[in-house]
Amino acid sequence: MLTIEIPESNRRKSEEDALAAFILSELKQKGECVYFHYGVGWGNDWPHSWAKNTGSDARDRHPISELAHDNVIRAFITKGYSIEYRNEIAAGRYMIIRG
Numbered sequence: 001m002l003t004i005e006i007p008e009s010n011r012r013k014s015e016e017d018a019l020a021a022f023i024l025s026e027l028k029q030k031g032e033c034v035y036f037h038y039g040v041g042w043g044n045d046w047p048h049s050w051a052k053n054t055g056s057d058a059r060d061r062h063p064i065s066e067l068a069h070d071n072v073i074r075a076f077i078t079k080g081y082s083i084e085y086r087n088e089i090a091a092g093r094y095m096i097i098r099g
Contacts, residue, residue, distance in 0.1 A: 015068040020048060023097055033097045043090030
């Protein structure tokens with residue numbers, strides 16, 4: 001039995017907020033958001049992260065846990081947004097979100 005209190009972590013929350021803010025900004029500007037989700041492809045050595053509308057050579061990757069990414073996507077689905085998971089490649093896959 002655990003007898004020590006573990007403080008709550010804000011890491012996942014900040015990861016979620018960063019991705020959600022990016023998606024909302026793109027939706028407002030363009031009506032859709034396209035980004036690349038790393039770490040979900042068939043190449044197992046890619047760390048989980050996301051980057052704006054790029055492929056595996058992106059230099060502006062934002063680290064995100066798989067759970068945090070899933071939480072953001074579920075939140076958009078709950079609000080009625082359309083989520084399109086594109087074909088996987090070794091690094092991951094493109095995501096398209098429409099309002």
